[in-house]
Amino acid sequence: MRIMKPVERWFPTPKDPDKSEVLIRHLLPGELLDTINEASNQETRYVIQEGEADLRPEMISRSKPGEIQRRQYLMAVRDWKNFFDESGSPMECTDENKVRAMRSIEGFIDFVSECRRKLAVDVERERVALEKN
DSSP states (O other), X not given: OOOOOOEEEEEEOTTOTTOOEEEEXXXXXXXXHHHHHHHEEEEEEEEEOTTOXXXXXXXXXXXXXXXXXXXXXXXXXXXXXXXXXXXXXXXXXXXXXXXXXXXXXXXXXXXXXXXXXXXXXXXXXHHHHHHXX
16 A cells, blocks of 8 residues: 555636636545544543443534534645735735635635545546556
8 A cells, every 4th residue: 555645736717817726635534534633622521320320421522613624625725826815916825815715705615625526536536547557
């Protein structure tokens, strides 16, 4: 077995007069698991049941809605070209600006999700083709 190299691809944004592009990274299984674990909080309490002598463990799991997706989005968007703020100044691809784009650019989060889906399909096809050879 081999560890996979990270796979990144540029995706042009459709119908954009600025001809912007986004570099999307395919997240590895461990990275996906990390985002779930980091966004979740688990707690174990021990409770006494009436009529029982032993303590019974009770697991409680909490996560903020959307936090897992936000973390995956931040990891997957690696870079971009031709992104501008409301005054026309170029925007660096920072986590702060990624969140700003996610919240302010209509359809951007859907675009990133679709790019991630396409990239995952490509990576799987490439893996299968490599196994055949």
